[in-house]
Amino acid sequence: MARISFSQFRFVIVSVVLSSFLAGCTSSASNRYWGRTVAPSDNVLRYISGSEPESLDPAFGTGQPEARVYMALYEGLLEYHPKTMEPIPAIAESYEISSDGTEYIFHLRKNAKFSNGDPITAKDFVYTFRRALSPELASRNANLGYYIKYSEAYNSGNMFVQDQNGQFLLKKDFAKETETKASDTPEENSDGKAESAPANFGAPTELQKFLNSPERLTIKASEKERAKDFEADPKLKAAVEGKQLVPVTKENLGVEAVDDYTLRLKLYQPAPYFIQLIPHQLFRVVHQPTIEKFGKDWMRAGNIVTSGAFKLSVHKPYDVLTVVKDPNYWDAANVKLDAIEFYPLEESTTMMNLYKSGRADAVYNHTVPPAWLDEIKQFKDEYMDFPEVANEYYSLSVKKPPMDNLKVRQALSLAINREALAQFRKTPKPLSNFTPDGIFPKYDEVRKKVFGDKLKAQNISVEDWSKQRLFDAEKARKLMTEAGFPVIKAGNGWSCPTFPVDKVTLNYNTQESNKAVAEFNQAQWKQNLGITVQLKNMEWKTFLPFRSSVQYKGIARNAWVGDYMDPFTFLNLFYSPQNDGATGFWDPKYDALLDAANKELDPNKRLEMLAAAEYEILDQQLIIPLLTNATNWMKKPYVKGMYPNPGTLHAWKFVYLEPDQNRWDANAENIMKDGDPLIDEQINRLKATQKPLNTVAE
Amino acid sequence: MLNFIIRRLLIIIPMALLVITLTWILIRMAPGSFYTAEKKLPPAIEANIKKKYGLDKPILSQYGILMSNIVRGDFGDSLKYEGQSVNEIIARHFPYSATIGILAYILALILGLAAGIVAALKQNSSFDYGSMSLAMLGLSVPNFVIGPILVLIFSLWLYIFPPARVGGAISYVLPVITLGAIYAAYIARLTRAGMLEVMRADYIRTARAKGLSEWKVLLKHALRGGLIPVVSFTGPALAALLAGTVVVERVFAIPGLGNIFIQSVLNRDEPLILGIVAFLSILIMVFNLIVDISYAFLDPRIRYE
Secondary structure, eight states: OOOOSTTSOOOHHHHHHHHHHHHHTOOOTTOSSSSOOOOOSSSEEEEEOSSOOSOSOTTTOOSHHHHHHHHHHOOOSEEEOTTTOOEEESSEEEEEEOTTSOEEEEEEOTTOBOTTSOBOOHHHHHHHHHHHTOTTTTOTTGGGGTTBTTHHHHHTTOEEEEOTTSOBOBGGGGOSOSSOOOTTOOOOOTTOSOOOOOSOSSSOOHHHHHHHSOOBOEEOSSHHHHHHHHHHOHHHHHHHTTOEEEEOOGGGSSEEEEETTEEEEEBSSOOTTHHHHTTSGGGSOOOHHHHHHHGGGGGSTTTOOOOSSEEEEEEETTTEEEEEEOTTSTTGGGOOOSEEEEEOOOOHHHHHHHHHTTSOSEEOSSOSOGGGHHHHTTOTTTEEOOEEEEEEEEEEOTTSTTTTSHHHHHHHHHTSOHHHHHHHHSSSEEOSSSSOTTSSHHHHHHHHHHHHHHHGGGTOOHHHHHHHHHOOHHHHHHHHHHTTOOOEEETTEEEOTTSOGGGOEEEEESOHHHHHHHHHHHHHHHHHHOOOOEEEEEOHHHHHHHHHTTOSSEEEEEEEEOSSSSTHHHHGGGOSTTOTTOSSOOOHHHHHHHHHHHHOOSHHHHHHHHHHHHHHHHHTTOEEEEEEEEOOEEBOTTEESOOOOTTOOOOGGGOEEOOOGGGSOOOGGGTTTSOOHHHHHHHHHHHTTSOOOOSSOO | OHHHHHHHHHHHHHHHHHHHHHHHHHHHHSSOOTTOOSSOOOHHHHHHHHHHTTTTSOHHHHHHHHHHHHHTTOOOBOSSSTTOBHHHHHHHHHHHHHHHHHHHHHHHHHHHHHHHHHHHHTTTSHHHHHHHHHHHHHHHSOHHHHHHHHHIIIIIISOOSOSSSOOSGGGGHHHHHHHHHHHHHHHHHHHHHHHHHHHTSHHHHHHHHTTOOHHHIIIIIIHHHHTHHHHHHHHHHHHHHHTOOHHHHHHTTOOOHHHHHHHHHHTTOHHHHHHHHHHHHHHHHHHHHHHHHHHHHHOTTOOOO
């Protein structure tokens, strides 16, 4: 999930002046809580939610601030577990996955209702999925659904090709890729055989037969783009000529209501993390009659019909968005808050003031200004510092000198003392890998083993290797010298006179913390290599195309917040020729490794392949890893059931306000370990309907 | 006079269209677009977006459609905020800025004029030195410092006023003081300087020689002339105050136009940027016209023929 806007505009001066000012004159340390902390008099949570939501349409908004609002207003088949973010039953009581991993069956509960009382059925989900993937809606998230069969073709407005006998051309007959694959594009099963009809979910329907038949060829609808494809593939041109073109329609999608309460999804290939995406906002159910009746005005208060635990009450843009408990919600008995007020604010000083004066109960992630952390961290009952599914790194322009030299890249990476950097930044942890550490425990284990095997040849243990990669100035100087830029002793420090400093700039988007990190690293390179790297900052939307087209010289700041709880969300960043790694690197072998991993049904083997792919990124030093991010937010101790999960996405129906001071959260460090009988019982009850999956190979 | 006003009003329209065109060119030259995000969009999705918003048409025809809509007063829908029209957004957020702006303006006028006149009449008195030092301080300390200091004292220590967000009259106190302080300081200094200059003018000596009371001299003759510099300052200042001020709106989380304007630029929300630019430029031109007209009333030597 991209960090859309909470970081763009900072009044640097404001923050600096304020932080120095306020830090100096705050409450004494003897106070247990920060600022005014009194048990709430009403049952309303006041939450500072980041930038103003761009839309109340869950298929449309892409950022985390939007996601948090959608989680109150809309529900999907599954919901994020409040602590771990694993999917737990929501509108679907349970789900099954076919033995080949390509078919998903969701069993919907029969008492789910929209906020106007209409029942929620499988047909509503079919509508929701088709709408989300339609080219007319033009959702920027649509590619999250591209694993669903024919969804990419439908979303791209592609055409099937039918010959005179009514037969369709098949994709397997045109084995060469007919188009450049976009990231997230699934690859087809290439065995060529008719894909086996999986599972025994009743007699196959017409749609199911169609979906299980060999994949049809699709070509672009626009003449111009089609001509480009034909030029690249004359065989395709010959085969298509004179044949009839049939548009791919929403009815062709691999989404089917088997009956009112059974929904079936058909994927191109097994995608082990697909189930993690089901709670995503794109797949949260919307109300067809309302959308069709009001058109673009359907989201207005008064018109809007929602499906979540809360419904919209007031929406004053840039001021407040109030949602109230929906009595029609199927699980309303277990919704504890009467209402939530979302305050769309972005100025961190302002939100800290509101929080401190007791006018807000919780703030969103990455809100405590760095200069305040020393003080805020003392308030252990309120401050949330936990690992986050997010990393921070520098992309390197690996196709241009001097960064085309592996040793230069390695030297620059080794010359940064990451332990010191992490201490300087206060909450994040040092990172020497690409995917963040400590977020995917199973993957961490597998990765250690895979890396260990790879390193045997170099006669070094994983532990030593990882430790060295955190900081090794001696080796950095050696590598830089070997690369042809000798580092020589100069007084107390070092100097590297031949290094082309005019060809290397450290570019970052304008933000106080980015600047601080850039200056820190600049000093590290100066101190350990004798190289002075120029810094250059840019406004966010100017920076993005500059970075993604690799126009920058040398080094560009990069970071990623995972879309789902699987290492693939990070490794995918280097997939496809136009990848988001922004380094100029592309390797078909890397893509093949990821493709193979996602087709692998054995979870352990799959993780091994992913780890092998990650090793490639590190071995070639495409990036300089810096930090695993940490959550950085606050909540009042009386706010319970709200956890610092890796995505800071809160399932609001678990959240409650505790008036009894004896039961307030004490020491947030234990908040994830300590049980809360009320919440645990609620989650267990929800999970009880989901049988353990035994269809996928253990 | 009437001719002058009509002429000036007629110029506003082509000027506004010129400003809109220049702004549009600048937006199109700026890197990035409203859908630019950390992760690149697959080409198919980008094509869908371009088609949906008419960005796949030739650039001149896009400009033509845009201008023909704008001439009819229709700025279209925001690109960032799905389903909200630009006119609606401006109408919704302008009142917040205007309320705070007008209150700050009134505060600044009362404080500034009073302090300036008294300081001028009692030149070199302790009041003169005291109030002008305070005004100097008000001028030198920017509002992004005054605001947080007020918040610290009144919201976080004394818990009297809310530190941010609008809601009830009480929530306007701190932002209005923060915003008004610097204008009060300006007006005080301008008034004092203007008054001092006029008080030495020949016509004031004449007025005094005629035996008029000091009050009459002051109110009827001196004030009118002495206020001209103040008027040339406060006219555009009022327009600027009404248009919303980014810093105060952000520090106090007021959903005003200034805040929205900055966000629209950061979001590359073209229709919204154009709408706000058009609105603000017309607002400023109208206020400049009002200032020019008021000169004629204040200074009998100024005539528009």
